[in-house]
Amino acid sequence: VAARSEFTLIRQFFSALGATRADVVLGVGDDAALVDSGGADLLVLCVDTLTAGVHFPADAPADAVGHKALAVNLSDLAAMGARPAWALLSLTLPAVDADWLTGFRSGFHRLAAAHDIALIGGDTTRGELAASVTLAGFVERDGALRRDGAHPGDAVYVSGALGDAAVGLRYWQAGRRSESEAVAAAIERLHRPLPRVALGRALVGLASATIDISDGLAADLGHILERSGVGAVVEIARLPLSPSLRSLCSQAEAAVFALTGGDDYELCFTAPPAREPDLTRAAAALGVAVTRIGTIEPEPGLRLVDDNGRALPLPRAGYDHFGGGR
Amino acid sequence: VAARSEFTLIRQFFSALGATRADVVLGVGDDAALVDSGGADLLVLCVDTLTAGVHFPADAPADAVGHKALAVNLSDLAAMGARPAWALLSLTLPAVDADWLTGFRSGFHRLAAAHDIALIGGDTTRGELAASVTLAGFVERDGALRRDGAHPGDAVYVSGALGDAAVGLRYWQAGRRSESEAVAAAIERLHRPLPRVALGRALVGLASATIDISDGLAADLGHILERSGVGAVVEIARLPLSPSLRSLCSQAEAAVFALTGGDDYELCFTAPPAREPDLTRAAAALGVAVTRIGTIEPEPGLRLVDDNGRALPLPRAGYDHFGGGR
Numbered sequence: 001v002a003a004r005s006e007f008t009l010i011r012q013f014f015s016a017l018g019a020t021r022a023d024v025v026l027g028v029g030d031d032a033a034l035v036d037s038g039g040a041d042l043l044v045l046c047v048d049t050l051t052a053g054v055h056f057p058a059d060a061p062a063d064a065v066g067h068k069a070l071a072v073n074l075s076d077l078a079a080m081g082a083r084p085a086w087a088l089l090s091l092t093l094p095a096v097d098a099d100w101l102t103g104f105r106s107g108f109h110r111l112a113a114a115h116d117i118a119l120i121g122g123d124t125t126r127g128e129l130a131a132s133v134t135l136a137g138f139v140e141r142d143g144a145l146r147r148d149g150a151h152p153g154d155a156v157y158v159s160g161a162l163g164d165a166a167v168g169l170r171y172w173q174a175g176r177r178s179e180s181e182a183v184a185a186a187i188e189r190l191h192r193p194l195p196r197v198a199l200g201r202a203l204v205g206l207a208s209a210t211i212d213i214s215d216g217l218a219a220d221l222g223h224i225l226e227r228s229g230v231g232a233v234v235e236i237a238r239l240p241l242s243p244s245l246r247s248l249c250s251q252a253e254a255a256v257f258a259l260t261g262g263d264d265y266e267l268c269f270t271a272p273p274a275r276e277p278d279l280t281r282a283a284a285a286l287g288v289a290v291t292r293i294g295t296i297e298p299e300p301g302l303r304l305v306d307d308n309g310r311a312l313p314l315p316r317a318g319y320d321h322f323g324g325g326r
Numbered sequence: 327v328a329a330r331s332e333f334t335l336i337r338q339f340f341s342a343l344g345a346t347r348a349d350v351v352l353g354v355g356d357d358a359a360l361v362d363s364g365g366a367d368l369l370v371l372c373v374d375t376l377t378a379g380v381h382f383p384a385d386a387p388a389d390a391v392g393h394k395a396l397a398v399n400l401s402d403l404a405a406m407g408a409r410p411a412w413a414l415l416s417l418t419l420p421a422v423d424a425d426w427l428t429g430f431r432s433g434f435h436r437l438a439a440a441h442d443i444a445l446i447g448g449d450t451t452r453g454e455l456a457a458s459v460t461l462a463g464f465v466e467r468d469g470a471l472r473r474d475g476a477h478p479g480d481a482v483y484v485s486g487a488l489g490d491a492a493v494g495l496r497y498w499q500a501g502r503r504s505e506s507e508a509v510a511a512a513i514e515r516l517h518r519p520l521p522r523v524a525l526g527r528a529l530v531g532l533a534s535a536t537i538d539i540s541d542g543l544a545a546d547l548g549h550i551l552e553r554s555g556v557g558a559v560v561e562i563a564r565l566p567l568s569p570s571l572r573s574l575c576s577q578a579e580a581a582v583f584a585l586t587g588g589d590d591y592e593l594c595f596t597a598p599p600a601r602e603p604d605l606t607r608a609a610a611a612l613g614v615a616v617t618r619i620g621t622i623e624p625e626p627g628l629r630l631v632d633d634n635g636r637a638l639p640l641p642r643a644g645y646d647h648f649g650g651g652r
Contacts, residue, residue, distance in 0.1 A: 010450050013427050017445035018413065018438030024446055033446035035412055037464075038365025045446060047414040047460055051453040086361055087344065088373040090458045101339050112344030119343035120350055120359035120371060124336050127377040128453050132416045134373055134460040138363075 029227070030147050031079040031212055034139070041138040044082040048072045049132035056191075057172055058129070062103025063110075064191035069131035070111045071193045072214065075265040078200035079212040081145040082137035084115050089122035090132040104131075107192075115197060145203055145210035145269070150228035154208050154270040156294040157279070159196050161242035162217055163254060164189040166261020171248075182244035193265035199290075202282040203269055210269040216260040218314060221268050222302055228270075231301045234294035236312055256315045259304075270296055355553070356473050357405040357538055360465070367464040370408040374398045375458035382517075383498055384455070388429025389436075390517035395457035396437045397519045398540065401591040404526035405538040407471040408463035410441050415448035416458040430457075433518075441523060471529055471536035471595070476554035480534050480596040482620040483605070485522050487568035488543055489580060490515040492587020497574075508570035519591035525616075528608040529595055536595040542586040544640060547594050548628055554596075557627045560620035562638055582641045585630075596622055 014028045025034040025042060032046035050069050052058040060068075070087065077084050089108070093101075112119060117135070168186030171177060178184060195212070203210055209228055213220045217239075225231055239258040246254060271279055276292070283290040297303075304312040340354045351360040351368060358372035376395050378384040386394075396413065403410050415434070419427075438445060443461070494512030497503060504510060521538070529536055535554055539546045543565075551557055565584040572580060597605055602618070609616040623629075630638040 009422060009424060009427065013431055013450075014415075014445065014448055017415075017431065017435050019442045019444050021411065021442065021444040023411065024444050027444065027446045028448065033412070033414070035446060035462075037363040037369055038367070039363045041364070043363055043369070045412070045414060045460075045462070047416045047447055047458070048449055049416040049418060049451050049458060051418060051451050054452055085347065085349065086359070086371070088359070088371060088460060089340075089343075090373045090375040092375060092377060092456065096335060098335060101335065105339055105343065109343050116345045116347065118345050118347040118350050118353065119340065120353045120361060121373055122340055122354065123374055124339075125375050125377050125456075126380055127456060130418065130451075130453060130456070132373070132375060132458040134371075134414060136361075136371070 026144070026146065031076040032082065034144055042141055042144065044077055044080050044137045044139050044144070045134065046073055046076040047132060047134045048076065049130055052129035060191060062100045063107030065131060066104035066107030067111050067192045069133050070108050071195050071265060073133045073135035074111070074115060074197055075193070075195035075212040075214065077135055077137045078195045078197045079145060079210050079267060080139055081143055081200045081204040081210070082139040083201065084117045084135055084137040084197065086120045086136045087112060087117050088134040089119060091122065091124045092127040092130040093124060094127070094129055140204065143204040145200065145207055147209055147211050147224050148227040150209035150224050150230050150270040150296045152230055152296050152298045153272065154296040155273055155276065155292050156221065156232055156234065156268070156270050156296060157290050157292050158213070158217065158240060158266055158268050159199055159288055159290055160266040161240045161245065161289070162213065162264050162266060163245050163257030163261045164242050165193065165263035166257045167245055167248055169263070182247045185244040186248065190263060193263065195265050196267045196288065198286050199267055199283065199288050202286060206275050206279055206282065207269040207271050210267055213264040213266045213268050215262050217268060218259045218302060224268065224270065225300065225302060229300070231297045231299045231303065232294050233297055233303045233305055236304050237307045238291060238293045240289060240291040260315050352470070352472065357402040358408070360470050368467055368470065370403055370406050370463045370465050370470070371460065372399055372402040373458060373460045374402065375456055378455035386517060388426045389433030391457060392430035392433030393437050393518045395459050396434050397521050397591060399459045399461035400437070400441060400523055401519070401521035401538040401540065403461055403463045404521045404523045405471060405536050405593060406465055407469055407526045407530040407536070408465040409527065410443045410461055410463040410523065412446045412462045413438060413443050414460040415445060417448065417450045418453040418456040419450060420453070420455055466530065469530040471526065471533050473535055473537050473550050474553040476535035476550050476556050476596040476622045478556055478622050478624045479598065480622040481599055481602065481618050482547065482558055482560065482594070482596050482622060483616050483618050484539070484543065484566060484592055484594050485525055485614055485616055486592040487566045487571065487615070488539065488590050488592060489571050489583030489587045490568050491519065491589035492583045493571055493574055495589070508573045511570040512574065516589060519589065521591050522593045522614065524612050525593055525609065525614050528612060532601050532605055532608065533595040533597050536593055539590040539592045539594050541588050543594060544585045544628060550594065550596065551626065551628060555626070557623045557625045557629065558620050559623055559629045559631055562630050563633045564617060564619045566615060566617040586641050
């Protein structure tokens with residue numbers, strides 16, 4: 001089955017499953033769901049499963065797996081502008097290995113404690129190594145950042161730098177793991193991404209649409225465009241690239257990693273140009289780089305241009321873990 | 327590693343993970359967690375992962391896997407006295423098979439719709455077949471049924487009949503799947519358990535402690551006893567056995583299945599004797615059989631007795647999927 005029809009199949013699979021409830025504000029199809037539990041704020045819920053060999057290298061350090069299992073969900077909550085609160089963890093293990101569990105626990109615990117998240121439940125079962133985390137948080141009733149609010153004329157931004165984790169994965173897989181500081185930095189980005197929770201909170205009331213970048217900028221910005229019914233032009237020369245990435249790749253390679261590499265866990269968002277001063281101030285206060293990379297246009301689709309405004313072909317999309325559900 | 331030390335290790339693993347939060351009313355260690363999201367009722371959250379070959383036969387019908395993935399979580403919510411509301415589904419698939427997905431979806435959807443549950447999120451990934459469901463619901467602030475409230479003198483009850491699913495599994499695994507109506511009934515109990523959600527709701531204000539029976543009565547009642555700091559005597563002749571089970575096993579075998587067979591998804595609960603008339607009335611109104619099987623005593627441990635009050639040895643405990651977390 002080709003990736004495209006798989007995607008369609010799984011989208012159909014998840015749509016309209018179960019009852020229709022009035023307390024569901026936003027169901028399947030964004031970074032997280034929004035539901036009304038009767039409190040002052042809306043509840044935000046998401047789940048993501050990491051499987052060995054698909055979402056992390058089977059030989060990744062145990063603490064990195066624990067960190068990343070929570071981080072990918074935190075990144076989804078960040079993309080909704082939510083404050084995280086509670087986690088549930090379902091862990092599938094091929095065997096009970098005390099050292100591995102201690103490492104996993106330490107990576108999970110450190111990130112959870114840093115974001116004031118309590119683990120409130122979980123289970124363990126035997127099987128291929130996988131960690132499924134459900135994360136719950138809160139967002140103001142009219143504050144949630146969604147994928148469907150981008151308008152023509154809005155600017156397109158990304159946080160941090162893109163492509164490092166994808167390059168880190170190449171070096172990790174090649175067994176070239178400590179040959180330079182640049183490689184070590186890229187591998188650190190791969191193993192222990194730092195989700196942009198504080199930035200997500202700051203974007204409430206500023207951004208018109210937001211998504212986290214887990215499958216590569218082109219694919220994830222594509223979700224904003226599709227859900228918002230718009231297109232975008234992205235200036236390739238504006239893509240934020242880290243010094244590590246620049247030192248490890250040619251300019252052309254770096255751009256491909258930035259556009260299609262997965263596992264960045266940065267935020268991509270749109271905002272009206274009038275918001276730029278507020279955005280710049282908020283990002284500076286948090287010490288987070290935010291780069292304007294393009295503009296939303298009425299015509300659907302993502303278009304890349306070079307320094308001179310000439311159209312460039314889109315590189316092939318990043319790896320698709322079935323493409324489903326997020 | 328022996329099962330006992332695995333259990334201890336995993337219990338330690340899940341304890342005190344992440345931050346301590348004032349809005350966590352009950353964390354890891356019961357059938358589900360209770361948290362305060364600021365609404366009128368408490369939020370109830372649980373997660374359970376079913377893995378092929380561990381929690382269901384790898385050749386189980388797809389609709390049964392979809393049904394059961396939700397049912398085991400519904401049973402956890404039933405054991406808290408909660409009303410279910412929202413589900414998230416993380417599905418791990420070895421390949422995208424349209425027929426299998428359609429079957430799974432149909433089993434999941436039917437049970438979800440029957441309990442007014444909306445699927446609000448999920449993801450899919452590639453790997454060994456597994457389905458992880460997170461279920462959220464509500465319970466009154468002072469209403470939650472917990473494991474830790476049993477008192478000496480309370481009666482011990484179970485709903486429905488025990489042991490059928492375990493016998494059904496034997497016949498399924500032996501390939502003897504349609505040799506009689508009794509076998510078909512036992513296999514139906516295995517594949518499509520019907521969680522006692524309405525009974526759980528009716529037990530709010532009546533039961534002193536409740537658990538759902540997923541790992542066998544002896545093991546699960548054992549959790550109530552441990553968490554409540556009490557013991558119990560159970561009269562083996564009182565264990566409720568279905569006509570199917572009686573027709574497929576000797577009396578002695580049937581009792582072992584009832585005590586140690588997994589996958590019953592009935593409720594085991596305790597209540598002061600003065601509540602018995604109310605309990606009987608509530609169970610009758612729901613058309614659910616509720617059987618008094620024993621009594622809570624101060625001395626820790628579970629004791630079995632025969633018709634004449636003579637002590638019987640406990641059969642070996644049921645299969646332990648690592649014993650962790652629930």
